[in-house]
Amino acid sequence: MGSPVSPIPEYVVAGLWGLVSGSGLLLGAIVADAFFGKLSHRMVAAVMGFGGGVLFAVIATELVVRPDAAGADLWPTVALPAGAAVFSSINWYLASRGAKNRKRCGECVEQPNEAEHHGSGSAIAVGSVLDGIPEALVIGMSVAGGGAISLAVIAGFFLANVPQGLSSTSGMKQAGRSRRYVYTIWIGIPLLIGVAAAVGNFLLGSASAQEPAILLFAAGAVLAMLAEAMIPEAFENAPPFIGLITVLGFLAAYLIAQH
DSSP states (O other): OOOOOOOOOHHHHHHHHHHHHHHHHHHHHHHHHHTTTTOOHHHHHHHHHHHHHHHHHHIIIIISOOTTSTTTTTHHHHHHHHHHHHHHHHHHHHIIIIITTTTOOSSSSOOOOTTTSTTHHHHHHHHHHHHHHHHHHHHHHHTGGGOOOOHHHHHHHHHHHHHHHHHHHHHHHHTTOOHHHHHHHHHHHHHHHHHHHHHHHHHHTTOGGGHHHHHHHHHHHHHHHIIIIIHHHHHTTOOTTHHHHHHHHHHHHHHHHTO
16 A cells, blocks of 8 residues: 555645635736826725725625634734734835835826835835735635635635725836736745745644734734825725625625635
8 A cells, every 4th residue: 555645744735725815916016017007096096995895895804803713802002913914014115115105006106116216116016015914814824723714714805905906006007117027026926925824824723722813913004004105096096886896895705604
């Protein structure tokens, strides 16, 4: 008899799922590159609003601790603001370096080019990595202890990443950044999300007792990212019914979470 097949290590599974969810960024970049100059701000804003609604649903249905969990009354008051504070602090620093408008499509609010703000290209790249870290943390923890990854988590992050890649790429090209720069960003970041998910699982996978607090920390960071990076693009000079579009994004992710 042959030797039994060894199961795939948990951290590898986490890394692969991180790569899948992060690939939405690359898909959005490909669409933006193919249709550059043909996508109006209102079209991009509508897609961004839908993606924002998706992320709101992921937070509400997958990340926030259930009320009957032990200690649930204490975790949100600490972990949620802590996650938001860490994200906002790093984002504030990167914004001062030129990454503030990294998710803008460029029509209403332009991204800075290198001549206007030296080092902004690197800051935008680092800021884009920052946006993906909470996602990687959630995925890494979701498969900890042999748990099955939630379809809503993967589908939600993937669907929310598409408009982020779409809008940010449009703004990068509007600012005169090269195709090489654009694709280096959006090929590299999904890979980094995968690596971060694997590392997060490897380092934190045994901390099952703290999993709700870790997920709430990530939820706070995702909420802060929504408020500071995604929602401004969706709601500035917004298309008609942008509120409805956002709710439809929420509904789509909510329905996925129910199956």
